[in-house]
Amino acid sequence: MKTTLYYFTGTGNTLAVVRKVASLLGDTDLVPIASLMNEEAIAAPDGRIGICCPVYDMGIPVMARSFLTRLSIPTDSYVFGLLTLGGTGASALKMIDHGVQSRNGRGINAGFMVKMPGNFPPLSVPPTGAKQQSILAKAEVDCTRIADDIRNNREKRPGIAPLSSLLQLLLYNPFAKNVHRSGERFTVSAACTSCGTCAAVCPSLNIRIDGGKPVYADRCELCCACLNYCPVQAINLNMMFGTEGRGRYHHPAVTPADLRTQKELLHE
Numbered sequence: 001m002k003t004t005l006y007y008f009t010g011t012g013n014t015l016a017v018v019r020k021v022a023s024l025l026g027d028t029d030l031v032p033i034a035s036l037m038n039e040e041a042i043a044a045p046d047g048r049i050g051i052c053c054p055v056y057d058m059g060i061p062v063m064a065r066s067f068l069t070r071l072s073i074p075t076d077s078y079v080f081g082l083l084t085l086g087g088t089g090a091s092a093l094k095m096i097d098h099g100v101q102s103r104n105g106r107g108i109n110a111g112f113m114v115k116m117p118g119n120f121p122p123l124s125v126p127p128t129g130a131k132q133q134s135i136l137a138k139a140e141v142d143c144t145r146i147a148d149d150i151r152n153n154r155e156k157r158p159g160i161a162p163l164s165s166l167l168q169l170l171l172y173n174p175f176a177k178n179v180h181r182s183g184e185r186f187t188v189s190a191a192c193t194s195c196g197t198c199a200a201v202c203p204s205l206n207i208r209i210d211g212g213k214p215v216y217a218d219r220c221e222l223c224c225a226c227l228n229y230c231p232v233q234a235i236n237l238n239m240m241f242g243t244e245g246r247g248r249y250h251h252p253a254v255t256p257a258d259l260r261t262q263k264e265l266l267h268e
Contacts, residue, residue, distance in 0.1 A: 002047035003028040003150065005082075006036075006071070008064045010054065010203065010223025012254025013084040013116040017143055018052050021082070024147035032262040033067045034203040044073045048150060051096050051108075052082040054223075055089030057175040058168035060096060061221050063204060065176070068099030078153045080110040082146065086118030090161035091168040097158050110156035112146045114139050119228055119249045122240035126249030136252075175222075183207075183216025185238045186226065192234040198226035201259040229256055
């Protein structure tokens with residue numbers, strides 16, 4: 001049975017996971033959600049359907065939530081959510097479930113989560129060295145287990161997550177309401193080399209290079225790809241504990257060229 005994995009990625013964690021799962025399943029198409037953001041209606045093909053994204057404030061990226069309002073899924077498809085996260089966020093699976101239910105009259109058959117290195121320096125310093133490698137190694141094992149569940153169409157409906165759901169109630173709506181203006185919180189230092197990496201990796205086409213410096217518009221998803229992929233750490237984010245001296249992280253196997261592909265598909 002063919003599998004289609006719709007994914008949103010910022011710093012590469014989700015892309016790395018869907019690549020691994022796809023390699024284990026075989027006969028799998030990877031479709032970046034960013035490439036579909038201008039489509040008014042999206043018809044999923046027959047077969048298994050996966051909605052894959054990171055957890056943001058106990059929910060899912062706003063672009064992914066919008067995508068679900070436009071995604072029509074065949075009634076007999078095996079549908080699952082696949083989340084990457086640095087901490088907790090089981091309530092985000094319920095958000096995917098509700099999104100699929102609202103559009104299609106049925107929820108998801110299964111929900112999966114893969115723990116990955118954290119990539120939001122304003123909240124916590126990303127892990128490095130042996131700790132980072134340990135998290136990535138366990139993720140590989142988790143992907144193998146998840147691929148087996150998907151291959152066998154196992155039913156693993158999202159369960160109740162009281163604490164995560166409470167945190168989502170407190171955090172997600174303010175996040176979703178204000179996230180597109182988050183570009184106002186990014187600053188660029190004199191260390192900027194005008195390389196354009198930030199604009200290349202942005203999944204929402206929110207950054208343009210003007211006068212050799214990045215300029216942010218009002219479509220930010222707060223994925224922090226620009227922050228974490230800047231080769232000289234010239235970009236900082238004025239939020240929570242800030243980002244100066246707090247390290248950076250992107251998945252070591254995902255390059256700016258990999259992320260640029262999302263926009264190339266969008267322009268085709």
